[in-house]
Amino acid sequence: MRSKSPCRARNLLLPLILLASVPASADLKEMNEAYSAMNAGFAFSDDQAANLETGAANFGVNGVSAGGVATHIALLAYYSVACKSLPVDVIKQRRAEHIFWIIRRAPKSELFNYATAIDRIFLSGDRLADPDRFRQAAALWMKQIESHPQDRTIQQSASRFLELGDPAAAAALLRRLGGSRSLGSLYGLALLGVVAKDYRTGDSAAVDDAVRTLGFCRAGTGRTTPELGCETDRRRWILDNRSGRHAVCRWQDRLGLYNRKS
Numbered sequence: 220m221r222s223k224s225p226c227r228a229r230n231l232l233l234p235l236i237l238l239a240s241v242p243a244s245a246d247l248k249e250m251n252e253a254y255s256a257m258n259a260g261f262a263f264s265d266d267q268a269a270n271l272e273t274g275a276a277n278f279g280v281n282g283v284s285a286g287g288v289a290t291h292i293a294l295l296a297y298y299s300v301a302c303k304s305l306p307v308d309v310i311k312q313r314r315a316e317h318i319f320w321i322i323r324r325a326p327k328s329e330l331f332n333y334a335t336a337i338d339r340i341f342l343s344g345d346r347l348a349d350p351d352r353f354r355q356a357a358a359l360w361m362k363q364i365e366s367h368p369q370d371r372t373i374q375q376s377a378s379r380f381l382e383l384g385d386p387a388a389a390a391a392l393l394r395r396l397g398g399s400r401s402l403g404s405l406y407g408l409a410l411l412g413v414v415a416k417d418y419r420t421g422d423s424a425a426v427d428d429a430v431r432t433l434g435f436c437r438a439g440t441g442r443t444t445p446e447l448g449c450e451t452d453r454r455r456w457i458l459d460n461r462s463g464r465h466a467v468c469r470w471q472d473r474l475g476l477y478n479r480k481s
Contacts, residue, residue, distance in 0.1 A: 246329070249328075249329045250329040250332065252289050252329070253288075253289070253292055253328060253329040253330045253332075253333070254329075254333065255289075256288075256289040256290070256292040256293040256296070257292050257293065257296045257330065257333065257335065257337065258296070259293050259296075260292065260293035260294060260295065260296025260297040260300075260301070261296050261297070261300050261301055261419065262301065263293070263294075263296075263297040263301055265302070265304050268294060268297045268298075268301075268302065271290060271293065271294060272294055272313075288321060288324070288325045288328055288330075291317040291320050291321050291325075292317075292321070292328070292330050292337075294313070294317055295314060295317040295318065295321070295337050295338070296335075296337050298310050298313050298314045298317070299314060299336075299337040299347070299418040299419075300337070300418050300419050307346055307347065310347060311347055311349045311352065314340070314347065314349075315340065315349065315352040315355070315356070318338060318340065318352075318356055319355070319356060319359060321338065322356060322359040322360060322363065323359060323363075326360075326363045326367075326373050326376060327370075327372050327373060327376070331375075331376040331379060333421075334420070334421040335418065335419060335420070335421050336416040336417060336418045336419075336420075336421045337418050337419075338379075338380065339380060339383070339416065339418075340352050340353040340356055340380075340384070341353070341383060341384065341414060341415040341416075342383070342384050342414065343414050343415070343425075343427060344414035344415035344424070344425030344426070344427060345414075345415040345424065345425060348415065350384075353384045356380065357380065357381060357384065357385060357388070360373075360376075360377035360380055360381070361377070363377065364377055364392075371396055374392050374395065374396055375392075375396060375401075377389075377392060378392040378393050378396075378401070378405075382405055382408060383408065383413060383414060383415070383416070386405060386408070386409050389405055390402060390405055393405065408423070409431070410431060411423065411426055411431070412426040412427050412428050412429070412430050412431035413425070413426050414426060414427045414430060
């Protein structure tokens with residue numbers, strides 16, 4: 220059964236920077252360009268997006284220069300949030316084309332340092348869910364990891380993409396990176412059964428009880444009682460499921476993963 224998630228972070232007008240994942244050497248100019256492009260795309264009219272998509276706007280639209288990664292980020296934001304005039308199948312295709320381009324050409328884009336979900340493709344729970352194109356994008360991320368096996372930034376971005384569609388693969392990457400905090404977030408999402416996020420804010424947007432699982436966890440309690448647990452590094456999280464999703468939300472809040480308690 221799918222339902223709106225009862226555990227949502229504070230709604231923000233603009234996506235927050237994910238401080239834990241921003242490298243100390245982040246290029247502020249590139250971060251600002253990605254941020255500006257994303258927010259411009261959220262506000263595009265259909266005509267503005269069409270002109271940028273077709274190349275008719277040679278000098279860009281609303282401060283977004285034509286060509287380059289900023290164009291793809293802006294159009295991805297538009298198709299994810301603002302576009303209502305095109306058929307859903309067309310929106311899915313165009314979103315995927317821009318996501319594929321960014322993974323292939325700019326896998327270290329500053330887009331992945333923002334708490335937005337425009338770079339994601341979900342398996343279910345959303346009108347733009349697209350399992351086939353999720354698998355294509357996942358394969359592109361795996362190819363990037365194979366080509367750059369020591370690049371932690373690419374591995375982190377890939378795990379972010381995979382977290383709802385292939386949590387086992389995401390967990391494997393996070394263990395390799397030693398990200399116990401990110402693993403805790405991943406386990407929480409799995410227990411909540413989150414299947415989709417809000418494209419603009421990155422908040423959990425839909426859950427499905429059928430996919431609630433901790434099966435990919437490295438070590439579990441093995442109990443059949445309502446108490447569930449998993450171990451990451453040397454820290455142990457015990458989740459009391461008897462109170463339902465709200466208990467998990469409070470647990471996540473204690474880890475600092477949400478701005479306020481549920």
